[in-house]
Amino acid sequence: MHTHPRKFQGVIIMYISLNGFWGRPDLIVSSLGTNKITYRAGESLRITATTRNIGSSRVGYSYTKFYLSRDRYLNSSDTYLGSDYVSSLGAGSSSTDTMTRTLGGNLSGRYYLIAKADAYGWRSESNEGNNIRVLSPINIVQAKPDLIVSSLGTNKTTYRTGESLRITSTTRNIGNASVGSSYTRFYLSRDRSLGSSDTYLGSDYVSSLGAGSSSTDTMTRTLGGNL
CATH class of the missing domain: 2.60.40.10 (Immunoglobulins)
Structure with missing residues (x-):
């Protein structure tokens, strides 16, 4: 002013x-x-x-x-x-x-x-x-799922051919987004690498998993007489 x-x-x-x-x-x-x-x-x-x-x-x-x-x-x-x-x-x-x-x-x-x-x-x-x-x-x-097998085990370490092999496994989503249903497959291999010559045992259905969640299942398969 x-x-x-x-x-x-x-x-x-x-x-x-x-x-x-x-x-x-x-x-x-x-x-x-x-x-x-x-x-x-x-x-x-x-x-x-x-x-x-x-x-x-x-x-x-x-x-x-x-x-x-x-x-x-x-x-x-x-x-x-x-x-x-x-x-x-x-x-x-x-x-x-x-x-x-x-x-x-x-x-x-x-x-x-x-x-x-x-x-x-x-x-x-x-x-x-x-x-x-x-x-x-x-x-x-970016929101993406990430599926891993976080644990894998059998009921024992020595089997006879023709005997039942019981497998318990946990599939976990360690990503930051949900994922739809999937399958986890199992094989027997002579080494630690998955190849076309390995013996396929079967698969386990895994339902939809949220981020950080997991699914644990047990399946039984009969070991072939040629193993």
Whole structure:
């Protein structure tokens, strides 16, 4: 505020300039976070953000938008995640919200999470260059199952030809995604490598397995007289 006093016949007239007196709002994203730093593609990403008015006057409602970017800079090639409605904010006040978005199955690698306050540019602010906040990278991995035979055993170590061989095995999914039904096959081999000359004993049906789960079964086969 600027004043310009002038005096006329004993009366002081003061001119007041109100330019900038009422101030303007200034929206920023003062905090930004996720529930973890590593995700599977197709998993839910939970974002918590605070939009704050650090200006000197009230501002009307606005939207804060969120993106995933390969670098720290917002551009048209970034992946748009969605927006959060921010109600009118008085000077110095803030609004904190949490939103959840499903990560696309095509995403893989390291991404920066970027939030932009007043994303549509509706509000005249004292500083138009501080609307963006960038979070340290998160990692997105492709969701895939991984089946292994985690344990394998027989009821004894010495058999007669024609005797029953009882096999107990556990098939485990050590991947990060569910897998449909499958079969585990069993062979007798002269060495530790599976080859076309090995003796096929049979297979065990394994139902669908979630990530980290397993299935244990026992099967019995009669040993051929030629073994």
